[in-house]
Amino acid sequence: MKFFVDTADLSEIKELAATGLLDGVTTNPSLVAKSGHSNFIELIREITAIVEGPVSAEVASTDYATMMGEAQTLAKIADNIAVKVPLTPAGLKVCKNLSSNGTMVNVTLCFSAAQAILAAKAGATFVSPFVGRLDDIGQSGMDLIADICAIYGAYSSFDTQVLVASVRSPMHVVDAARMGADVATIPPSVIRQLFKHPLTDKGLAQFVEDWKKTGQTIPV
Numbered sequence: 001m002k003f004f005v006d007t008a009d010l011s012e013i014k015e016l017a018a019t020g021l022l023d024g025v026t027t028n029p030s031l032v033a034k035s036g037h038s039n040f041i042e043l044i045r046e047i048t049a050i051v052e053g054p055v056s057a058e059v060a061s062t063d064y065a066t067m068m069g070e071a072q073t074l075a076k077i078a079d080n081i082a083v084k085v086p087l088t089p090a091g092l093k094v095c096k097n098l099s100s101n102g103t104m105v106n107v108t109l110c111f112s113a114a115q116a117i118l119a120a121k122a123g124a125t126f127v128s129p130f131v132g133r134l135d136d137i138g139q140s141g142m143d144l145i146a147d148i149c150a151i152y153g154a155y156s157s158f159d160t161q162v163l164v165a166s167v168r169s170p171m172h173v174v175d176a177a178r179m180g181a182d183v184a185t186i187p188p189s190v191i192r193q194l195f196k197h198p199l200t201d202k203g204l205a206q207f208v209e210d211w212k213k214t215g216q217t218i219p220v
């Protein structure tokens with residue numbers, strides 16, 4: 001399972017990339033606004049230089065012609081750009097066009113299995129179902145992931161990777177892995193939570209304490 005970080009914060013991306021566990025980055029207009037950066041293209045260029053894997057950069061318009069123009073600008077930033085488009089008829093038209101020319105595309109704002117089928121037919125590299133936002137309205141985000149994984153698994157012609165988005169907790173990540181989802185894009189705070197277990201902290205404190213009693217050091 002691949003781990004992407006869902007942020008446009010450069011210092012967070014650098015810190016997490018240094019762990020060697022990061023396979024990519026996803027951004028969206030809200031995350032870019034939150035980052036406070038005033039030059040979107042430069043921000044994305046910097047991210048693509050930090051992380052080798054796919055970096056999702058989202059178009060800002062909603063009509064086909066303008067989205068297509070924006071997508072071409074974004075695709076030129078670096079080889080590891082995945083252009084992010086919304087799951088609308090115009091967005092999928094852009095997706096079909098870009099994917100036919102070898103550009104990676106992440107189709108975002110997916111909330112149903114029917115939409116995920118359309119994204120796969122449009123040749124999306126990734127489809128992003130938003131689990132947390134479904135949970136927020138009383139539907140099961142993870143049931144949608146299970147459905148999409150089953151449907152994609154039934155067709156060898158569907159190459160689209162399931163990118164679990166709107167992740168809110170470590171359990172979302174574990175459930176997604178259990179279902180065989182290809183990728184989870186995870187906020188930095190949740191990535192940090194993945195490392196944590198009280199018994200790890202307690203056990204480590206005990207080992208450190210007991211080691212001191214031996215009076216030894218390991219040569220470095």
Ligand code: G3P
Nearest residue numbers: 006028132133165166167
């Ligand atoms: O990048 C899209 C998605 O992960 C957004 O998550 O928490 O705003 O629903 P959230």
